[in-house]
Amino acid sequence: MLSVEVSDIRKRYGDTVALDGVSFNVGKGELFGIIGPDGAGKTTLFRIIATLILADEGTATVEGFDVVKDYKELRKRIGYMPGRFSLYQDLTVEENLSFFASVFGTTIKENYYLIENIYKMLEPFRKRRAGKLSGGMKQKLALCCALIHKPDILYLDEPTTGVDPVSRKEFWEMLKKLQQDGITIIVSTPYMDEAVLCDRIALIKEGRFMTIDTPENIRAGFADELWAVRSDRMHELLYAVRSFRGVDNCYAFGETVHFTTFGDGSFSPDALKDRLRAVGHGDIRLERTRATIEDCYMSLARE
Amino acid sequence: MEREIVIHTEELTKRFGNFTAVDRISFDVYKGEVFGFLGANGAGKTTAMRMLCGLSRPTSGTGTVAGYDISRQYEKIKSSIGYMSQKFSLYEDLKVWENIRLYAGIYGMKDKEIERKTAELLERLHFTRERNAMVRSLPLGWKQKLAFSVSIFHDPAIVFLDEPTGGVDPYTRRQFWEMIYEAADRGITVFVTTHYMDEAEYCDRVSIMVDGRIDALDTPANLKAQFGAESMDEVFRSLARKAERSE
Structure with missing residues (x-):
């Protein structure tokens, strides 16, 4: 009804x-x-x-x-x-x-x-x-x-x-x-x-x-590969990840930074960690994560 | 390294009759810090903020903002700070450039400087084409970004932001926080209230008010450790649950 x-x-x-x-x-x-x-x-x-x-x-x-x-x-x-x-x-x-x-x-x-x-x-x-x-x-x-x-x-x-x-x-x-x-x-x-x-x-x-x-x-239904990353320098992290190879959309998400990848194989998680260490980040945690409604909203709003 | 203190309060208190809205709060805020000022509705945030902005006098206790005494030198404080809230920020019936001109004029900036900085600001925000647009016609997210820029146009020592991102879309909300970081990097201290707990994570330090007192004050990471919580939302809820007064 x-x-x-x-x-x-x-x-x-x-x-x-x-x-x-x-x-x-x-x-x-x-x-x-x-x-x-x-x-x-x-x-x-x-x-x-x-x-x-x-x-x-x-x-x-x-x-x-x-x-x-x-x-x-x-x-x-x-x-x-x-x-x-x-x-x-x-x-x-x-x-x-x-x-x-x-x-x-x-x-x-x-x-x-x-x-x-x-x-x-x-x-x-x-x-x-x-x-x-x-x-x-x-x-x-x-x-x-x-x-x-x-x-x-x-x-x-x-x-x-x-x-x-x-x-x-x-x-x-x-x-x-x-x-x-x-x-x-x-x-x-x-x-x-x-x-x-x-x-x-x-x-x-x-x-x-x-x-x-x-x-x-x-x-x-969130189509992209979504990652969450954190380190001991959160503010710099956003800009470091945003400019990294294979990273598409990158934004602050509470205590982590969320980013999607282009899905063409150009993104390497190990290479990102190496890069972050090289520019002085410690305590790096990087993992795949499930999209929340807020991620979905931003993804749909970009299309 | 000794960090420069821009807000200092000792036992700051405000009573309305029998009601103690702000109950002996003592804290420091450092230069260039993004300081989150959290609390449930009615916990006393607005009253405390009004005293810090020089709009209301404490019943007892002391405080300095940008080096000025909040009980005696409040007019000096007003000219040393910026202020923006979700509810009121810009004049809807004035054009974009007129709003900037009005605020800059109130803060005593020189015409030449206003002109130069206006052009600079509009360029940076990609707003040059909206120069002559009525503020009323701008989308909310744009208004909030413009309002924030206007609130720090006179390079204040501190900017007070009262729920600046309420009702703003998720993308613009993040752009707004990137603007907050830029301001902090330039040495402007940011004192911000919010009901979005993910935004509490973006602050260098956070205080949480309960029933007029500051019950917790530390970095988000330390607060989570202290309360054995996964998120700031959890920290907030475990503290606010103890509240005895509801607004």
Whole structure:
């Protein structure tokens, strides 16, 4: 069963092409990630499938409803948490939640079980104005407000941007829990390490999906020979490896330097180690490594 | 060899009413160092950084930045540092050259020098054709690279970067770090916050704030050894878990 069917969506703003022919499906109950940097078109795509703006071309249906013709019916079934904080700053936590519930003709009580785990953490601040909440608390409140009408599908536009690694992990645990409750989720993020937490992902660049698949398949599809190297002089290492024979793409990757080879047999690992030793590197470790989603993104983005 | 200290704090503290945002932090940062300033949201990073930038006065404790006292000579500090954040960096409604001109003017640079260095900078960034483009029209990655270049245009002793790479694509993020290294090689001290733990690896030393205190400060390699961790992500998580206050 499909929850979302998007076909060849295009959208321009003046001379700027925001979406350049995007097609994808999302299955019911799936956790689908849209991964890419700011400005790639993620927010525009959300707004179109949330019935808030019209595409120039292409079609989209969500839960069987057309985003243009059936927008009124569809809106009841979507929970949308925009990237920018969208709650009423002058209303308290509780008032915001009641407001969103009443707009959708329901009450906090009716669907409380859905938000209970998240709202519990907010309860001590029930009477505080939303504008006075910390970033993490605002995020939790926004999620509660997007859920209070028991939507079939949840859209989350960059819910973890600017959030520290620990809070990001907590947020993803909340999403996994919601998925178990049967809600279909589409989430966007610029953090490549979050991709592996999704069932399937789309890697987006400049208004196009470069690939759509499970994180595992995308990693398995990395075509080049990838190596990881480290030494006691990491900064110089990058430049030394980059200029070495047979090395194609070379970039810093956390505590190692990653590089791909041309695959024509011109690269010799032993020769690289000799060369690095000769120019003063110690503690050299060189090994083949598996591509992460971030390696895949950079590789696809170069093509 | 005695290394030159550019940031020095002793028991630096900031209280807001009953709340101690920054709790007696003491540390040094050396010239030309890339210093990573990490911590969970709400750990006190922004408050500490504001004091170091001369924007807010400590409740107690002392500190010097570029040789100036943060409690008394804060105006001097402002002219000796550069600052860039993800949230605010350039004026969107000004052209590329106008942004450079504005910042350079604020820092009191001479017209002739501004002109020469602007041409040089645009050349180096391959931005010469975008000279007259509105900043609004540039892709985010370009903006961030330009913003960083503008923040060190007046050759400050230290540049403070507050989450400079948030939301930037992986490739541009790396180019950005190569620019950070170049600046450090020129002797500019780089004080940077980030939520990308791979970027913590790129720093010479890293401090991690928990509940207003600096709970760890060392090279990434030593921190990993100290915590028996595989990655900086693990180090960060084992420290942040101890946090009692959440923002």
